[in-house]
Amino acid sequence: xxxxxxxxxxxxxxxxxxxxxxxxxxxxxxxxxxxxxxxxxxxxxxxxxxxxxxxxxxxxxxxxxxxxxxxxxxxxxxxxxxxxxxxxxxxxxxxxxxxxxxxxxxxxxxxxxxxxxxxxxxxxxxxxxxxxxxxxxxxxxxx
Numbered sequence: 001x002x003x004x005x006x007x008x009x010x011x012x013x014x015x016x017x018x019x020x021x022x023x024x025x026x027x028x029x030x031x032x033x034x035x036x037x038x039x040x041x042x043x044x045x046x047x048x049x050x051x052x053x054x055x056x057x058x059x060x061x062x063x064x065x066x067x068x069x070x071x072x073x074x075x076x077x078x079x080x081x082x083x084x085x086x087x088x089x090x091x092x093x094x095x096x097x098x099x100x101x102x103x104x105x106x107x108x109x110x111x112x113x114x115x116x117x118x119x120x121x122x123x124x125x126x127x128x129x130x131x132x133x134x135x136x137x138x139x140x141x142x143x
Contacts, residue, residue, distance in 0.1 A: 002093045003115055005108040009099070012036040017093025020084065022108050027099040037097060039087065044080040046071060046107045061105050068110050081114070088115050 002017070008027035012019060012035065021037045024045035046068050072081055088094045098108035
């Protein structure tokens, strides 16, 4: 089983296998015919409350990842994660489709890591540690 991520705005390929859209909103300007999406798990996409944390800076990535993994543990989302795992087990190739411009740090990347068994981040990379690092950096900055 191969798992890959791909932007919704890229051309679908035969090598994509089963294509699953993992965003809450359908990508703007992409027709359903052109997207060739087999499944749309919109409720597995990140919630609006963590949308402002979509990683634009490397410091926000650990916070986004941690909060998104917490969302995936919610009772109403667990069946969708199980459905995604089932699709991964029955597909030669599974492509997680997303709309974000951030190609390396997005919800599809977290889902791929989760399916592949990448461990959750250690507690030392949580929001409080990131904030502490930011405070230290501000303290060192020349004034």
